[in-house]
Amino acid sequence: MDNGVSPCPSLTTNSIIPGYSFYILHYSFYRMHTPPRWADRLLNWFCAPHLLEEVQGDLYERFLRNERLFGLPMARRQYAWEVITFLRPFALKRQPNEQSTTYTLSPAMIRNYLTVARRNLLRNKTFAAINITGLAVGLATCLMIMLYVVHELSYDRYHAKADRMYRMTILGQIEGKALNIAYSSVPAGPTLANDYPGVEAVTRVDNRQGTFIVTRGTESVKEEHVAHADSNFFDTFSIPLLKGRAGDVLTQPNTVVLNESTARKYFGNEDPVGQTITLGTLGLYRVTGVFQDIPSNSHFHYNIIGSLRSLKLRETWLSSGIMTYIVLRPNYAIGQLEARIPEMVRKHISSEMKQLLGVSLSDFQQKGNSFRFGFQPVTDIHLHSHLEGEAEPNGDLKYVYIFSVIAVFILLLACINFMNLSTAGSAGRAREVGVRKVLGSHQGQLIGQFLSESMLVTFMALVIALGLVFMALPAFNRLAGTDFTFSVLVSGGMLPAIFLSSLFIGLLAGSYPAFILSSFKPVSVLKGRLQIGARSGWLRHSLVTVQFMVSISMIIGTLIVYRQLHFIQHKKVGFDKEQVLMVHDTYTLGDKTGAFKSELRKLSQVIDVTSGGYMPAGPTNHSVDGIRLEDGNPQATLYREKSFYIDDRYIHTLGIALAQGRNFLPAHPADQSAVLLNEAAVKRFGFKQPVGQQIWAVGDGSPNSQRRYTVVGVLKDFHFESMHEAIAPLIMFYGEDNYQMAIRIRTGNLPELLKTLATIWKAQTSNPFAYSFLNERFNAMYQSEERVGRLFGIFAGLTIFVACLGLFGLAAFTAQRRTKEIGVRKVLGASVGSVVVLLSRDFLKPVLIALIIATPVAWYGMHQWLQDFAYRINVEWWVFVLAGALAITIALLTVSFQSIKAAMINPVKSLKAE
Amino acid sequence: MKRSYLGEFEELVLLTVATLGQGAYGVAIADELDRQAGRPVSISAVHAALHRLEEKGMLTSHMGDATAERGGRRKRLFSVTALGSRTLHDIRDMRNRLWDNIAPNTLPATGIL
Structure with a gap:
């Protein structure tokens, strides 16, 4: 009811009272002679606009009649009820209308967003290039590290029974010395299999003599990955046999299975099954099968596996050792087995203990010694196990973390570049936003526009990043000692995951400019009153600080890793290793x-x-x-x-x-x-x-x-x-x-x-x-450290590169914005040098702050890393000074290019431009 | 031609629109239905039916002139389209045929006649 006076004429038509007097009467009862206001409001809210007039009219007509017939209270109640009965789909449904279809996500709008985004990118080629390059480098690094991380985490997960496979280890303490051994006693495995119903299978692998001279005919080759295993090896580990049957191949003494590459090496295209080879001094072995090469994400990589029955094993508990893997029955908890270990140790080890050490088990334990068996999930071996006698040197969870963090940081740096450049460039866009708003854009539509711009940049960067990864992968493999293939990235669930994360990165990078730029008030922007750029200046500077914090930490890390490497390689080792x-x-x-x-x-x-x-x-x-x-x-x-x-x-x-x-x-x-x-x-x-x-x-x-x-x-x-x-x-x-x-x-x-x-x-x-x-x-021996050092160096270089890209862009913007100021200064007699100092000074502050923050962080991180070495360098103060000086020099060089360019401009040119 | 089916209430509304001629709009239809069929109908039900009938192409509508009695709001006036008219005729013919086919005295007497 937007017109409170209008109802009266309908009454006057049937009234003998003159209109004037009724007006007075009506006013006194005004509030009473209307339908309930809340019902009207409700109707206004839910009813589709194109239906509202007739519906409201009909209801009002009925209201007046009801009032006449049943009185006001009844009429008002009736009215409210009628309004509520209009809560039906047809009344709720809005009419599609040609003029109002430009909602944010309509195809036409998206097409328009992309067109505008493309034009903007083309107009600011430098900044578009900086953004795309930065993001591409960030994404490529991220993808590379993702390959590494995914690979590290996938170790031994391909076994069908991986979730219930454990390795039995020896843990204990003898005379204050910890006993952490990757293998177990020879009889321990069979005992478990026979006496403990929760254990489904036990497979033992003897790899302690891993190197053999293998002879076939007159040819002898040294083979380094040789093992002997129980006959159920291929049932326990999901390594497919190409020739031979899983249960049969290792049952006889002096039988052997080869992996595909070894089989090809010795037998070419001949069928190896039934042929013989000689394993060192162990004699002639008959080949009974061929298995697929063991995947790189396994904690062992045997090329030749002989049957365990070919070896004479020492069946003692305390002075023998063999890798022992167990498979639990489904739903049997490892804790149940662990609880029974003390009983097993008592039963089998006591007598041997007496013989070997001359003490009883209880005396042994009373002196603070211990001996027990532990179980580690097979999937944990690669990243969590560092025991004596591992099959191969294992990976380290620490590096998985470190590199993941680095990946995130590099990506963050690239996102920061994007944010900084967009907000810094907002001066130019503000007027556009103002005009768009005057012409009727909602903030939502503007956000959509800016986000689509960042999406476009992100996806262009993604394409370039994939190309970069493709090209850099061989070099990365050499450095990291891996054999990743590009196809891993574009197969399976990886591509959608990459796509989704790029979407997210685009949102992240674009969100800040989108929300800031789209919130400009058209009036102040178009009047030119808004000091654009100034309001987000502090934020830009803190973001730059974050970038340089990361870069400086990386530089410090690299320096320390290299110094430690140098230290251990040149420390006097007590013997003469040359010649x-x-x-x-x-x-x-x-x-x-x-x-x-x-x-x-x-x-x-x-x-x-x-x-x-x-x-x-x-x-x-x-x-x-x-x-x-x-x-x-x-x-x-x-x-x-x-x-x-x-x-x-x-x-x-x-x-x-x-x-x-x-x-x-x-x-x-x-x-x-x-x-x-x-x-x-x-x-x-x-x-x-x-x-x-x-x-x-x-x-x-x-x-x-x-x-x-x-x-x-x-x-x-x-x-x-x-x-x-x-x-x-x-x-x-x-x-x-x-x-x-x-x-x-x-x-x-x-x-x-x-x-x-x-x-x-x-x-x-x-x-x-x-x-x-x-x-x-x-x-x-220090290969892995060296590798870490090299990777650190590369990543430090990349972070610096990305950070400098951003700084370069920012400096360019500042110089551009202050063109006129520089012109005036020069006219009034400022020298080129003083202008350069003026422009560069601003950028020095964030770098210095970054240095101050990065120093303790990097010190702590590297101190932790050095704890791994019994012989290590001291972290000296000059490392931080050097890193800081390096960062400042690089930053200054980056900025000064723009500053000098701006300072050299003839003031006539810059002042005439108006 | 396969004609679109009408619900009983829709049919009544359509007929009423025809009955009312030039002055067929929400309240008037509701009142007429009340009078003729003796059943009180809510305006929303009438509107819903009108809306459906218009979607089926049996009714067309236009906005009338503003009248003072509705607070200056215009009425939406409905009229039956050719399709609506044919549908009504079809229904009537079919009913008539059915009635004609009923053998005499099969229906129990309902009155004293």
């Missing part, structure tokens, strides 16, 4: 070893030769011995220490210094029971006068395997493990291990020497001649 040649697999020489050695010694370039089964770097044997300081006293502390078996030439060949006493002497028959210690071992045993002290090795536990040794010398500590570990106590027994040979050489003509060595080798054996250099093997 040492390693000859591999010398055990294949058998009894010709002596002849080979003496041949070598005859060469003038060879200073010394030693049997080097145990080496301080690269592939080496490992052994650990139980040591007691007193004979026969079961209460005496049992030490579990690392041990080497070396000959009398070892320390001379490797250049290890003697601290006390003497080296082994071949002339002394008594030296068979002599022993050398390193300084750490002397400290561990608490010897004041180490030379002459006696120690007992407990052997395998039986009384007659116990032996007495006399310390004859002490070696200066040398790094026999990686720098991640502190130098551990080491006991060196006099013996020979022919696994490999170390040769100290002195030559300027290495190829010639290698040729000579190869000839001598060939004269003794038909096995392949393989060699490496000790310093290369040493450096290889």
Whole structure:
């Protein structure tokens, strides 16, 4: 009822009262003679506009009649009721109307948005290029890191029973030393399978002798990924067999299955099944099947798998080891099994414990020792397990996190660029927004327009990013040591996921400008009163600060990683790793070893030769011995220490210094029971006068395997493990291990020497001649750190690049906006230099603030990373100064390009422009 | 031609529109229905039926002149289209045929006749 007076004429028509007097009467009853206001409002609200007039008219007519007939209260009630009965679809439905169809998401509008977006991009080519390049680089980095992360997380998930597969490990503590071993006792697996109904299957894999010389006919090749497994291996792990049946292939002794590539290597296109190969000294094996190459996302990669029955296993609980995998029955919790482990340990280990260590299990436990079996989900092995004796070096969850964070940051940086450039450029767009609003645009439509612009940019960037990934993938694979293929990105669920995330990124990057720009008031914009750009200045600066914070942190990280790498590679390791040649697999020489050695010694370039089964770097044997300081006293502390078996030439060949006493002497028959210690071992045993002290090795536990040794010398500590570990106590027994040979050489003509060595080798054996250099093997130990360093460097470069792109754009905008100011300044006598300083100063502040914030953050992060190394650098102050100086220099260079350009403009040009 | 079916109420409304001639609009139709069929109908029901009939093409409408008695609001005046007219005739013919086909004295007597 928008016209309160109008109802009266309808009454006057039937009235004898003159109109004038009724008007007065009507006014006094005005509120009473109308239908209920709320009902009217309700009708106004829900009824479709094109129906409203007739409906309201009809209802009003009826209201007047009812009032006449039944009185006002009844009429009002009736009216309200009638309004409510109009709540029907036909009255609610709005009429489609040609003139009002430009709602935000209609196809016509979207087409228009895209047209406008395209024109805008073309008009501002520089900024469009900066935006698209920045986003493309960000997206490409993100995609690359996503490949890595997805791959790391997918380890061992392809097994059909992955969710109930566990690896049985040994956990415990002996004399204060933690026992964390990836394998388990040989009889443990079968015991579980037989006695515990929750265990569906147990598969054991022996990989401890993983390297064999494999011979087929007259050809010999060294194979490094060889294992022996129980016959149900292929039932447990979902590795498809191309030839042979899963249950049959590994049932017989001396049978073997090969992976596809190995089979092709040995047999070409022939059918390998039924053929034979020789595995090292284990004899002839018959090939019974071929399996598909094990996927890269597995925690082991065996190429040759022999049947476990070919090996003679030591069926003891405490002095044997084999990888043991179990499959639980569905719905059986691992906790139930874990709860029964103490019972199993009591039952099976007590007697052996007595024999081996001379103590009962309860005594053993009373002294704070423990021994139990643990279970780790197979899917956790790659990222969470770092036990002794892993099948392969595993990944690290830490790097998954670090790289994910870096990916997010780089993307964030690119988004920030977009936001900054759009808001900075809003001066030009503000007038457009004003005109659009005057012509009737809603804010929603303007938001749609700006978002479609950012979407367009994002998707163009995405296309470029995919191209970049495609091109950069081989290089990335080399760096990260992976073999990702591009097809992973465009297959399966990845593409929709990428598409959706790009949509989200477009929204994120476009949201701020969209909401800010579209909220301008047309009046103030068109009057030119709004100081555009100024209002979002602080935000731009804080966003730039964030960008440089990330960049500076990355620079600091890179510097520290590289310094640490340099440190460990150049730290004095206690032996001379230069000019040492390693000859591999010398055990294949058998009894010709002596002849080979003496041949070598005859060469003038060879200073010394030693049997080097145990080496301080690269592939080496490992052994650990139980040591007691007193004979026969079961209460005496049992030490579990690392041990080497070396000959009398070892320390001379490797250049290890003697601290006390003497080296082994071949002339002394008594030296068979002599022993050398390193300084750490002397400290561990608490010897004041180490030379002459006696120690007992407990052997395998039986009384007659116990032996007495006399310390004859002490070696200066040398790094026999990686720098991640502190130098551990080491006991060196006099013996020979022919696994490999170390040769100290002195030559300027290495190829010639290698040729000579190869000839001598060939004269003794038909096995392949393989060699490496000790310093290369040493450096290889830090390969993963080096890789991290390189990746960090690359990502730091990328973040700086993206951040600088943004800064470049901002500087360009500022210079553009202040053209006239610069002109006036120059007319009034400002020098080019002072103008450059004026323009650059603004950008220095965010970078400085970023430096201040980034320093503690980066310090903390890198401090955590360094904790992984027993030997590490101190984080020094100058690293931060250097990083800051670097960032400031780069920022200044970026900005000054624009500043100088702006300062050089002839003021006549810039002032005339109006 | 397959004719579109009408509900009973729709048919009544359509007939009433025809009855009222020039002055057929919401309230008038409701009143006429009340008078003729003796059943009180809500205006919304009439509007809904009119709306449906217009969608089916049996009615057309135009806005009348503004009248003072409705607070200056115009009426929407309805008239029957050719299709509406034919539909009504069809229904009537069909009914007549049916009536004609009823054998005498099959229907129980309803009155004293």
